[in-house]
Amino acid sequence: MNTLLPILFDLVAVSILTFGLYLPRHRRRDLVVSYLGVNIGVLAVAEAFTSTSITAGLGLGLFGVLSIIRLRSAELDQPEVAYYFVSLALGVLGGVPVSPMWLVPTLMAALLGALFIGDHNRLLTRYRSQRMTLDQAFTDESALIAHLQDLLAAKVHRVAVRRVDLVNDTTDVDVRFEVSDSPSASASSNGLFSRGVKS
Incomplete structure (x- = not known):
């Protein structure tokens, strides 16, 4: 029974992570299967490691390599990277024996x-970040x-100039800014930028 409790804790936690936190906030359906699959996969292999001579350090090292490959193969913004690694961590916590038992939940x-x-x-709702291309070379x-x-x-x-094209008269910039409290500015910002580009 004690070995089943961490697994149950993990299933509850990853469900909250995926369906209670990530999906309502980011609305990216394709990553739901990724978070669930990674979590359950880590949990299953971590459980297998506990019954073999393979050390947990080797297992975590393998998952570190796999996670880096996975993150380099698709574009994820910083919050999605955080969700991805928490999903990994929840799986490890659920699959590796930890004492005392209350430490897992x-x-x-x-x-x-x-x-x-x-x-x-x-x-920090007033703080935003955006990559922009301006129709003028600055x-x-x-x-x-x-x-x-x-x-x-x-x-x-903060402004980071990525490229100035004097031929086509354009400037590529990364800009970090703070919107004002005025209704017009807030409405304009909400129309131009999604919550996903907030920093």
Whole structure:
């Protein structure tokens, strides 16, 4: 019975992670099967490791390599990377014996709590991040910042110029900005940017 409790804790935790936190916030259906599959896969192999001579360190190393390959093969934003690794961690916690028993649900709850708070839609709602292509070649940083602040109706905190094309008269930038509390600015920002590009 004691060996079944961590598995039960894991199944409950990954269900909360996937269907209670990730899917309502990010609405990306294709990653649901990834989170569930990775979690159950890690859980199953971790359980198998406990009944063989293979050490947990070797198993975690293998999953580290697999996770890096998986993350390099598709575009995931930073919150999705966090969900991905929490899914891995939940599987390991559910499959590897941990003593005392209460530590397993406590650590799982801590992981879920960290994602609940860190990815909450009320946390730092005024701060955004966006990759943009401007129809003007800017070589002066102050002019670029002034143009972005006027365009976004927001305070620009950081600008990283990725490319200036003087032939086609364009500028590619990564901009981090803070929208104002005014209704017009908030409406404009909500129309242009999704919650997924918030930083």
